[in-house]
Amino acid sequence: MRALRFLAVLALLAAACNAPAPAATSPTPTASVDIKRTKLDISYASLSDQDVHKVSSKKILDGAIAAINAEIKKTGGKGEIAPIDFQDVTETTVPDFKKFAEAAAVVKSQNPQITADRYADVAIEGMMSATPDCHTYYVDPSGGVHRSRPEPANGSLARIPTTGTSLGGPDEAGLAGRMLPGGIVYITWHEFVVTGTYKIFDEVRKMMDKGVAAGGRAWLFDLRGNVGGFDADTIAAFFLNGEKMLNIVYRGGGAAVWTSARKEWRLPDAYQLPLAVILNDRGGSGPEVFAADLKENKRATIVGGKSVGCMGATSVTNMTDGSRLAVVVQEFTGANTGTIYNNVGVQPDVQADDVTAVDKAIEILKQKF
Incomplete structure (x- = not known):
């Protein structure tokens, strides 16, 4: 009996040894094709x-x-x-x-x-x-920028007038001021810079201090070519008194969220002078937010051309190869008017080309004395 069992086991082992090997899994034809x-x-x-x-x-x-x-x-x-x-x-x-x-x-x-x-x-x-959106773009591994909404700008950078007297600058943010004839305080800067050692809102306030001390009667902020940055709302709040400014629109919708000017940032009455802001299609984001905050509350006259319409916020995904993708996750609309600004731009109250924009703004401000 034991011999029969032993033979049976041998037979099973032989069958197992002689059985065909399991078929190897074939890779898909495209498995080795690199498409990232x-x-x-x-x-x-x-x-x-x-x-x-x-x-x-x-x-x-x-x-x-x-x-x-x-x-x-x-x-x-x-x-x-x-x-x-x-x-x-x-x-x-x-x-x-x-x-x-x-x-x-x-x-x-x-x-x-x-x-x-x-x-x-x-x-x-x-x-x-x-x-397509100003805030949605891709930076490839070599640093090349691919924009979802390429719109070449035609406007020029801010042109500081040669008349009047200097109030200082330009500094690292391009901030410069000039007292123009008639008491018009001209101020310009090219970036809303906020770092550990430099805060644009503090520096603009200091420039305004000089303007008030020199007898300024109106403000002319020339933000053509300004590339944006941080705390545009803070500077807008210098001229407001707690009013709503912009709605923040999210992907999921839901209850409206808006920005409001902080009352403690409002400057004293000596600074509450007539205000004009010059924009065009060069630069965007920060200067547009600043202008729209004021436009929503009829606190400034916007002069020049329609801005680029880069009003929102982005989320950035960094890739292992050094590339990155930015995707727009918020956009801003007018809290008081409902105006759509992102991908549309801030419309000027008074149209003017780059050559005549400063003169036009001065003319408007003098009418408000």
Whole structure:
């Protein structure tokens, strides 16, 4: 009996040793094709989850496909990504991204003339094109900036008048002041700088102190070419008294949130003089917020041209290769008028070109004495 059992065990061992080996799992044809898939995944999710405009997943992925196909054609390549039936929803859809990535890899394998980095850059450009906004942009590994809403500026930088007497500057923020004939205090700066050692609101206040001491009768703030920065609301509050300024719009909607001028920042009556602000389409964000805060409360006359419309806030995702993607997560509207400013701009109360803007502003201010 034991002999029979022993033979049976031997038979089983022999069968096991002679059984065919399990089939090896074959890699997918595109598994080794580098399209920077992780970066594309992160970029797609950032846009579909965070964009304040709630752009659809379908538009984001369709934009990437269109951009890749255009690059293939531009470089004399082969094939293209065929249309894919994506879900038209405003949320990240993993199965749809997978369809896109696999199709993109297949076509990339046919186009070695496009590097993996360039392929990813183009795809991200296409994704962003679905939701153009000043605050949505991509910085590639080499430092190149790809904007979702490229709008070349035509306006000039601030031009400090040669008449009158200097009140000081320019300093590190470009802050300079000048007492013009007739008591007009001209002030300009190119960035709302706030650091551990420099605060633009303190420095503007000091410049205004000089203007009041010199007998100033009106303020002329020339913010053409100002690139923005921090605490524009603080300087606007110098001229307000607790009023609402701007609504903050979030992706999720919900109850309105607004900014209000802090009463403790209002300057004394000696500083509450007529005020004009010059803007154009060069620069944006901080100077636009400052001007809109005042415009919402009819506290200043805006002179010049329509501003660029860069009024919101962004969330930045840093990639491991040194690139980064910024996505707009807030935008501002008028708290009192409901005016849409982001991607539209601040409309001037008085239109003027760059050559005549200062003279026009002076003329308006003198009428308010």
